[in-house]
Amino acid sequence: MKTKLENVSLIKQPSAYLPLAMSLAALTLVLGHALVYGVVHEADEGAAAHVWQILMAAQLPIVAYFILKWLPRRPRESLQILALLAGTWLANFAAVYWLT
Numbered sequence: 001m002k003t004k005l006e007n008v009s010l011i012k013q014p015s016a017y018l019p020l021a022m023s024l025a026a027l028t029l030v031l032g033h034a035l036v037y038g039v040v041h042e043a044d045e046g047a048a049a050h051v052w053q054i055l056m057a058a059q060l061p062i063v064a065y066f067i068l069k070w071l072p073r074r075p076r077e078s079l080q081i082l083a084l085l086a087g088t089w090l091a092n093f094a095a096v097y098w099l100t
Helices: 014-037 047-070 075-099
Strands: none
Touching: 014 047, 014 075, 047 075
């Protein structure tokens, strides 16, 4: 008999959707800042850069928890979510690289 957690889609778990939402928010922040202010090389990084750094770093403990909890229980679905998260991370780093 399956438990209640095994019947729910894994993407509905907070440890799965929170890092994705944070990463997409960070990407939106970078692209929005570039659209509004343009690509300007400033002496100080500015608030947007600091918020981006916090959003990206704050994901790490949540992702570690996700890996420890869900990867052994549901490896296929976990790897799909981790691949999606890796894609958002790559998009973030590509945007920051090309816009700086």
